[in-house]
Amino acid sequence: MSKLLPRYLLLFIILVLLQVWVLNNIQVSGFINPYLYVLFVLLLPFQTPNWLLLFLSFILGLTIDMFCDTLGMHASATVFMGFLRPIVLQVITTRDTYESGTSPSIHLLGFNWFIKYSLILVFSHHLFLFLVEAYNFNAFYLIFWRTLVSTFFTILLIVLSQYIIFRKK
C-alpha cells in the first residue's frame, strides 16, 4: 500500500497535466476530445475500497474541473464512473476473484477483457459528461455520436499507453 501511494500520486499528476496541457487542446474538428484522465480510475487496484474509489474519482474530476473552469461537470461524470467500476468488475469477471494486490492491466487479464472493461466505463463516463455539458436531451443523437467518437480516441490512447508505458515487468 505504501509502495502504491507515490506511484498513483505520480500517475494522478501526470494524467491531469497531460489532460490539461495537451489533450484539452486537441480538439479534432472541435468535436472530438479524448479524456485520458479517466485512466487513473481504471487502473486503481482491485482491492481499493469503494468509498476510496468514489472519493478519488471525485477529487480527480474536481481537479480537471478546476483547470477547465467547469466546476462539477467532470466531477459528476467521474464519480458516476467510479460508481460503475465495481459493478462492471463484478459483471465481466473471468474468475471468481481478482488477485489481491493487482490492478487492471492488459497484460494481466488479456486484451479482450481490458477492452471490454475500459470501453464500458469510458463510454459511460463520456456519455454522462456530454449529457451534463449539454444539460438537455434535445440533441441526443449529436451527443451520442460525440460520445462514440471521443470514446474511440480515449480507448485508443489507453491501449497505447498500456503497451508503451505500463509494460510488463
Add this chain to the structure above:
Amino acid sequence: MRSLLNFFYTYHFIILFLLMEFFSFFLLIQYNDYQKASFLNSSNQISGIVYKKFSSISQYLSLKDKNLQLMNIITDSRNTSLTSFKQDKVSLINVYDTIYQQQYQFLNASVINNSVNKANNFLTLNIGRKQGIDKGMAVVSPEGIVGVVKDVSANYASVISLLNQNLKISAMFKKSGYFGSINWNGANYQYITFSELPSHVSVSIGDTVITSGYSAMFPKGELVGIVSEVDKSDTGEFLEVKVQLAVDFKKLEHVMVIKNLLYQEQIQLETESSHE
C-alpha cells in the same frame, strides 16, 4: 440504531455515490452559467406551477371576503348610477314665458380627458354636436367656470380650459363691479391672473371674482375664484391680481355646458354695430 448503522454500512457505496453526485451537481449549477440558467429556468417552471396551484387554493379560501367586497362595489355603483336617480331634466325644458324668456340652457357632461400641466390645456367632454353642443359655448362646473368649447365632433367636444394662455375671459369683482379680463400665466393650475384693472380700484384679499357677462358666452355671475394676492404692475397703471380658482382642475369630473339661446342674436347685433 444498530439496524440504521447496518443500513448505512450496507449501502454506504450508493449513499456516498449519491452524495457526491449531489455535491457535483450543486457545484455545476452554482458555478456554470449555462447549467445554472437552465436549472433556474426549469425550477422556475416548477415553482410557477406550484404557486399557481397554491394561489388557486388560497383564492378559493378567500371567496367569501371577495364576494363581500364585490357586493359592496356593486351597491356603491348602483347607488351612484343614473338608474337610481329620478330623471329630472329640468334644465332642458324650454319655458315659453312672455316675461321670463329662458336664455341659458345647461347640459350635463363628463370630462373624459383633462390636463393641467401643459402651457395650454384642453379638456374633452363626452357630448358633442348630436347633443346640441356648438363652438363658443361656455363650460362651467358646479364650483365655477371651466372653459369654452373650441371644437365639436358628433359625440365629443374639445374645450379650451381656463388653464390656457390663449383664453381670455371678461371678469369682474362682485363687490365693486370693476371689470377686467382673466388669463392664465401658465404656472400654477390653482391660480389665474386678473389684469387690466385700473390702479385706483381698491382690491382686498378675499374678494370674489365672477364673470362679467359682457361676452356672449358666459352668463353674468358665474364664480371664477377668490383674490389671493394684489400686485401693482410695473407700469403702475394697472393692477395685477392673483385669483385662486374656485374649480380644482385636477379633480374635474362633471361639468355643465351653457347654451346661450340668444347667442346668435347678440353676436349679430354686435358685429353689425362694429361694422358701421
